[in-house]
Amino acid sequence: MRAIYNAARGGSPRIQPMPIFSHPEFDAHERVAFAFDAASGLRAIIAVHNTRLGRALGGCRMWPYASDDEALTDVLRLSRGMTYKAALAGLPQGGGKSVIIGDPRRDKTPALLMAMARFVDSFQGDYVIAEDSGTGVEDMRTMASVTSHVSGLHAGAHNGDPSPATALGTFIGLRAAVRFAHGREDLKGLRVAIQGAGNVGSRLAGLLHQAGARLWVTDLHLPAVQRCVDRFGATAVPMERIHALDVDVFSPCALGAVLNAQTIPEIRARIVAGAANNQLARPQDAQLLQQCGILYCPDYVINAGGVIDIHYQGPGYDEAIVRRHLERIGQTLTRIFERARDGGQTTAEIADRMATEIFRA
Ligand code: NAD
Numbered sequence: 329m330r331a332i333y334n335a336a337r338g339g340s341p342r343i344q345p346m347p348i349f350s351h352p353e354f355d356a357h358e359r360v361a362f363a364f365d366a367a368s369g370l371r372a373i374i375a376v377h378n379t380r381l382g383r384a385l386g387g388c389r390m391w392p393y394a395s396d397d398e399a400l401t402d403v404l405r406l407s408r409g410m411t412y413k414a415a416l417a418g419l420p421q422g423g424g425k426s427v428i429i430g431d432p433r434r435d436k437t438p439a440l441l442m443a444m445a446r447f448v449d450s451f452q453g454d455y456v457i458a459e460d461s462g463t464g465v466e467d468m469r470t471m472a473s474v475t476s477h478v479s480g481l482h483a484g485a486h487n488g489d490p491s492p493a494t495a496l497g498t499f500i501g502l503r504a505a506v507r508f509a510h511g512r513e514d515l516k517g518l519r520v521a522i523q524g525a526g527n528v529g530s531r532l533a534g535l536l537h538q539a540g541a542r543l544w545v546t547d548l549h550l551p552a553v554q555r556c557v558d559r560f561g562a563t564a565v566p567m568e569r570i571h572a573l574d575v576d577v578f579s580p581c582a583l584g585a586v587l588n589a590q591t592i593p594e595i596r597a598r599i600v601a602g603a604a605n606n607q608l609a610r611p612q613d614a615q616l617l618q619q620c621g622i623l624y625c626p627d628y629v630i631n632a633g634g635v636i637d638i639h640y641q642g643p644g645y646d647e648a649i650v651r652r653h654l655e656r657i658g659q660t661l662t663r664i665f666e667r668a669r670d671g672g673q674t675t676a677e678i679a680d681r682m683a684t685e686i687f688r689a
Contacts, residue, residue, distance in 0.1 A: 346362070346396060346397075346400060348360055348400075351400065351401075351404065352401075353400075353401050353404035353405050353408070354404060355377070355404070355408050356377075356378075357375055357376065357377050357378075357404060357407065357408070358376050358377065358378060358379060359374075359375070359376040359451075359454070360373065360374070360375045360376075360400075360403075360404070361373070361374050361375075361447070361450070361451075363443070363444075363447040365440075365443035365447075367439065367443070368437060368439035368440040368442070368443040369430070369435060369437075369440060370428065370440050370443040370444055370447070371428070371429040371430070372426060372427060372428045372429065372444055372447055373399055373400060373403045373426065373427050374403075374424065374425075374426040374447060374448065374451065374455055375403045375404050375406075375407035375424060375425055375426070376407065376422070376423075376424040376451070376454055376455050377404075377407040377408045377410065377411045377422065377423040377424060377425075378411040378422050378423055378687055379422035379454060380422060380687050380688065380689075381411075381414060381415060381419070381420055381421055381422050381686070381687055382414075382419075382420040382421035382422050383421055383422060383453055383454060383455070383456050384407070384410070384411075384421070384422040384423055384424025384454060384455050384456065385410065385414070385421045385422070385423075385424065385455075385456045385458060385479055385635070385638070385639075386406065386407055386410040386423060386424040386425035386426065386455070386456075386457075386458065386460075387406075387425065387426075387457070387458045387459055387460025387461075387463070388425075388426040388427070388428060388444070388457050388458070388459065388460055388462075388463045388467075389402070389403075389406070389425070389426070389427045389428070389460040389461050389462055389463070390427070390428040390430055390431075390432040390435075390436060390461070390462030390463050391427065391428075391429070391430075391432075391461065391462055392429070392430060392431045392435075393427070393429050396429070399427050399429050402427055403425050403426065403427045405606065406425040406427075406605070407423050407424050407425035408423060409423065409425075409605065409606070409628050410422075410423030410424060410425055410635075411423025411683070411687055412628050412679070412680065412683040412684075412687075413628040413629075413631075413632050413635055413683075414632075414635065414687075415683040415684075415686040415687040416628070416629050416632065416660055416679060416682060416683045416686070417629075417632040417635060417636050417653075417656075417657070417660075418653070418656060418660075419635065419636065419639050421456075421639070422687075424454075424455045424456075425460075426444075426447075426448070426455070426457060428440070428444060428462070428463075432462035432463065436462075436463075436467070438470055441467055441470040441471055442470070442471070442473075442474050444457075444471060445457075445470070445471035445472075445473070445474035445475045445478075446474055446475070448471065448475050448477050448478070449474060449475035449477060451477065453477050455477065456477045456478070456479050457471065457475075457477060457478055457479065458478070458479040458480040458638055459480055459488075465480065465481070465488045465489070468480055468481050468488075469481060479638055479641070480638050480641060481641075482641050482642040482643065482645070488641060489527070490633070490634030490635070490637045490638055491527035491528050491531060491634065492531055492637075493633040493634055493636060493637030493650065493654060494527075494528045494603055494631055494632075494633040494634040494637075495527075495528045495529075495531035495532045495534075495535060495603070495633070496531075496535065496633055496651075496654055497630065497631065497632055497633025497634075497636065497654045497657045498528065498532050498579070498581075498601065498602065498603045498630050498631060498633065499532055499535040499536065499539075500633075500654055500655055500657050500658045501601055501625050501629070501630035501657045501658055501661050502520075502532075502536075502577060502579065502599070502601035502625070502630070503515060503539075503658060504657075504658035504659070504661045504662050504665075505577070505599045505601050505623055505625050505661065505665070506518060506576070506577070506599065507662075508623065508661075508662055508665045508666075509598055509599055509623050510576075514539070514540065515536065515539040515540055515541045516539070516540035516541075517540065517541070517542060518536075518539075518540075518541040518542070518576050518577065519541070519542050519544070519573075519574075519575035519576045519577070520536055520541050520542070520543055520544070520575060520576065520577045520578075520579055521543075521544040521545075521546075521565065521570050521571070521573045521575045521577070521578050521579065521597065522536075522543060522544070522545045522546075522556075522562075522570075522579045522581055522602075523546055523547075523567075523570045523571065523578070523579065523580045523581060523582045523586065523602065523604075524546075524547055524580070524581040524582025524583070524604065525545050525546075525547040525549075525552040525553055525555070525556050525581075526547070526549075526552065526581065526582070528581050528603040528631075529545070529547070529552075529579070529581030529582065529603070530552060530555065530556060532579065532581060532603065533545060533556045533560050533562060534559070534560060536560075537559075537560035537561065537562075542561075543556065543560055543561070543562035543563070544562060544563045544565045544570065544573055544575060545557070545562040545563070545564060545565065546564070546565045546566065546567045546569075546570040547567075547582070548567065548582075571586065571591045571594060571595055572591075572594040572595065572596060573596065573597070574596045575596065575597050576597055576598065576599060577597050577598075577599045577600070577601055578595055578597040578599070578600050578601075578602070579600075579601055579602035579603075580600070580602035580603075580604040580607050581602045581603045581604055582604055583604060584604060584605055584606035584607060585606065585607070585608070585609040586604065586607055586609075587600065587607045587608050587609060587613050587617060587624070588608075588609035588610070588613055589609070589610075589613065589616065592613060592616045592617055592620055592622070593616075593620065595617075595620065595622060597622070598621065598622060598623060599622070599623045599625070600617065600622055600623070600624045600625065601625040601630060602625075602627070602630070602631075603627075603630065603631040604627060604631070605627055605628070605631065606627065607627045608627075608676065611676070614674035614675070614676035614677065615674055617674070618668075618674045618675075623665065623675070624674070624675050624676065625661055625675070626661075626664065626675055626676050626679035628679070629657065629660055629661055629664065629679050630657060630661065632657060633654050633657065636650065636653050636654060636657075637650055640653070660682075663682070664678045664679050664682065667682075
């Protein structure tokens with residue numbers, strides 16, 4: 329473990345001590361580094377969880393965190409998740425993540441992005457940055473003028489946007505869950521409630537619509553719902569009711585912690601299959617889902633399509649190869665469902681164990 333408490337080269341580094349080893353989310357991170365750059369106002373953290381399978385790849389989230397600890401907790405949790413995600417997606421890469429503390433609409437400047445790029449560069453390739461909430465392809469291009477350790481720059485099928493692949497991977501995973509739970513191949517007439525009609529949720533709605541499913545959709549942003557109503561014949565639903573609808577599948581595609589002690593007993597769907605990260609509010613909520621007879625597709629397994637796509641982005645990108653790799657999400661989920669059924673454990677526990685077997689091997 330190497331912990332660095334310093335900064336972007338060329339800026340004005342300052343020491344910012346903070347408990348790391350005793351942090352509840354520490355989980356044997358290989359390296360955690362903090363950067364402060366007075367000139368640009370950059371305050372950032374890079375966490376590298378595990379590089380046994382390869383260089384740590386993970387997005388850069390920019391968010392006005394209420395406290396330093398909130399930012400640290402987020403980056404540690406997300407970076408760990410990337411290790412597990414890459415391992416189960418069969419990718420030769422490790423897990424890492426970065427956060428910039430600030431409001432992307434107000435605080436993001438070229439100088440801040442350059443300082444972040446110097447910070448990334450100080451990892452000498454152990455950490456490779458990509459876009460995430462609050463950052464985009466343009467920001468990655470700005471950083472690429474400073475460091476070569478930037479991913480998601482070279483257009484794949486959708487100009488570098490991983491959302492279509494995430495939506496397709498989620499669709500493939502949902503289909504595998506339906507096959508496992510109901511023994512049916514087609515999705516005609518399947519009733520699916522989608523929470524969040526953003527980049528991923530709206531595309532997933534399109535794929536499900538094409539496959540003949542019936543849709544119920546909600547979003548904070550009403551025009552996003554209306555588009556699904558107009559294009560896919562979806563039924564608009566109030567936000568607070570979406571998880572409790574009488575449908576076959578509940579698909580969280582908005583925010584985290586939606587599966588919790590309050591919502592789980594109200595879920596009537598037999599399958600939860602959605603793209604949102606960190607869907608379980610607490611680890612024990614996986615048990616609660618199992619007790620309620622709900623088949624849960626572990627989030628980092630079903631939403632790995634984006635990271636798979638990013639892996640292939642670059643010269644020679646071949647959509648058919650990516651598609652074949654995305655199909656493996658369904659196969660991996662089926663193995664998880666079988667092992668969970670046979671061993672009496674939750675799908676979340678089995679996914680964690682299978683990932684650990686891979687990245688600690
Ligand atoms: P997005 O921001 O484009 O869409 C999220 C949508 O959810 C927005 O339209 C927002 O208005 C809506 N929303 C927010 N709070 C809500 C609430 N309480 N109820 C209903 N709707 C709400 O994000 P996205 O790229 O579509 O990602 C969706 C989820 O999938 C996120 O959790 C993200 O972390 C995860 N994810 C995305 C990708 C990807 O490739 N984009 C990859 C892996 C995981």
